Amino acid sequence: MLAELLADTEELVRCESPSADAEAVARSADVVARIGARRLGVTPERLGSHLRWRLGAGPSRVLLLGHHDTVWPLGSLATHPYTVDGGIMRGPGCFDMKAGLALAFRVAAGRSGVTLLVTGDEELGSPGSRELIEEEARAADAVLVLEASAPGGALKTERKGVSRYDVEVTGRAAHAGLEPERGHNATVELAHQVLAVAALADPAHGTTVTPTLMSAGTATNTVPASGSVAVDVRVRTAAEQERVDVAMRALRPVVAGTSVDVRGGPNRPPLAASASAALFARAARIAAELGRPELRGVAVGGGSDGNLTAGVGTSTLDGLGAVGGGAHADDEHVLIGELVPRAALLSALLDELLAVPTNQAAPAGSRRP
Known part of the structure; x- marks a missing residue:
């Protein structure tokens, strides 16, 4: 599993995708589509620079959400090359959030009732994908956002x-x-x-x-x-x-x-703590059952597309992607040793959410459309 996660992340990072460069983002979308098709066995719907996979014949139950655009300008690989050394991965966009996409492909494979949506304009504020994100969120029982974790692997349970x-x-x-x-x-x-x-x-x-x-x-x-x-x-x-x-x-x-x-x-809109509380409780229990350190939830000032999904009333848990640090900064990095445990947590959480009957899948306190 780890070899595949590293290979997929490297391929994603080596295709630079600054949000404001439409041609670069289009090239990145091609790479994301190719990797996703390889791992999921299904080609995505292409919606401009956004890609959507619907897995299984039944209704979508869980939305996995991520983006492939980054804040790094073209040429950043020359000064911040992709490297793996001493258990640390480095490279522009590896933490925010291309390793998270590799995780999403891994955990979504073989599951029915999952929609995976990967957008290309999140770092710009999602001007072209907002309606699509909100539409998919309204149709789902829960949203899991594969954005990078907070420090120490904490999940983002509240966003301003x-x-x-x-x-x-x-x-x-x-x-x-x-x-x-x-x-x-x-x-x-x-x-x-x-x-x-x-x-x-x-x-x-x-x-x-x-x-x-x-x-x-x-x-x-x-x-x-x-x-x-x-x-x-x-x-x-x-x-x-x-x-x-x-x-x-x-x-x-x-x-x-x-x-x-x-x-x-x-x-x-804000992602209120109430929108993530029930999902976080499930994730924390699963982490304990897997023998992992206590899972923490934190409030952060930065926004993500999780704000949009929580804003339409769907239970949302954010920060489920790679563990590391330095988003948007020179020291951006991913802790390689945390990739497989993160995948295990995500897989177990997905299994639990998909096993619950549809009319019980939305945790208490969420608003269904």
């Missing part, structure tokens, strides 16, 4: 919701030395907006509102006529996501003669 905004300011240009008073300074207005936006954070409720990328002006001797700032919002509850959204859309200019336009909004 994500909102993204662009605050655009329009002013009026003027010569900064000769007649600055004739201008309406977009940079000064942006400064007011950045302070207003940052003040929307609420640490007591776990809400972060972070101004990030900002730009303004065209020349050092010109009053800026325009500018913009991007805003990243992370929330634990839908109520907080709504509160921040209302406040963002209520932003008004302070500097006379300027205007403010707010674009964007909620991108992913």
